[in-house]
Structure formats: C-alpha cells, structure tokens
Amino acid sequence: xxxxxxIGNILTWILAAFFIIxxxxxxxxxxxxxxxxxxxxxxxxxxxxxxxxxxxxxxxLIFPETKLWGCxxxxxxxxxxxxxxxxxxxxxxxxxxxxxxxLSLLNGWMLFxxx
Numbered sequence: 001x002x003x004x005x006x007i008g009n010i011l012t013w014i015l016a017a018f019f020i021i022x023x024x025x026x027x028x029x030x031x032x033x034x035x036x037x038x039x040x041x042x043x044x045x046x047x048x049x050x051x052x053x054x055x056x057x058x059x060x061l062i063f064p065e066t067k068l069w070g071c072x073x074x075x076x077x078x079x080x081x082x083x084x085x086x087x088x089x090x091x092x093x094x095x096x097x098x099x100x101x102x103l104s105l106l107n108g109w110m111l112f113x114x115x
Contacts, residue, residue: 008110012070015107016061018100019074023054040084053077068115071108075101 026033029047037047054077060070078101085094 008107008114011103011107011110012061012067015074015100015104016058016070019054019058019061019077023051023058025051026054027051040088050077068108068111071104071111075104075108078104 026047029037029051033047034044038044053073057070057074057077060066060073062070078097081097082094082101085091085097
C-alpha cells in the first residue's frame with residue numbers, strides 16, 4: 001500500500017469529511033432539516049448542538065493524538081441520531097447513521113488495538 005495511506009488513515013479521513021459536511025449542513029439547517037428537528041421534538045436551536053458535535057468529532061479525527069476520541073464522539077453522535085430515528089420509526093433514514101456508527105467503531109477499534 002502507498003506509504004501513509006493505510007486503511008485506517010483512509011477511513012479516518014472519510015469519517016472526518018462526513019462529520020465536516022454533516023456539521024456544515026446542520027449548522028446551516030435548511031428548512032427541511034429544521035422541520036425534522038421540530039418533528040422529533042427538539043428545540044429550534046438543537047441543530048447547532050449537533051453541528052458543533054460533528055465538527056468537534058471531525059477536528060478530533062484529524063490529529064493523531066485525538067483520533068480515538070474523535071471516533072468515540074462520532075459514534076456517540078451517530079448513536080443519538082439512530083436513537084431518534086428508531087424512536088420515531090424512521091428506519092430507512094437510519095441507514096447512513098448506522099453505517100457511520102459502525103465505521104466509527106471499527107476505526108476506533110483499529111486505533112485502539114495499535115496502542
């Protein structure tokens with residue numbers, strides 16, 4: 001494999017990109033996203049909390065010393081999203097968060113086993 005491009009590094013950067021994009025989208029919160037948060041019973045400002053947590057997860061993933069923490073925070077954010085979707089029986093919308101949750105756990109495990 002190309003030097004520095006191990007599967008763990010690639011996965012880390014993919015996850016970081018996902019959380020950056022998700023954070024930006026949740027910060028901007030177009031009308032359909034604001035409506036979803038309202039339908040789920042969250043306060044009108046809660047999309048900012050999600051955005052900050054997603055950007056924080058991405059930032060933690062970027063630095064080698066904090067990658068494991070980024071995986072943990074990212075997995076926690078996705079677990080919360082999955083919980084919301086399951087409670088509201090929106091199972092089809094849970095596919096992407098479930099995949100990111102699993103990939104965050106996998107990446108965290110790969111990092112942890114190398115400690």
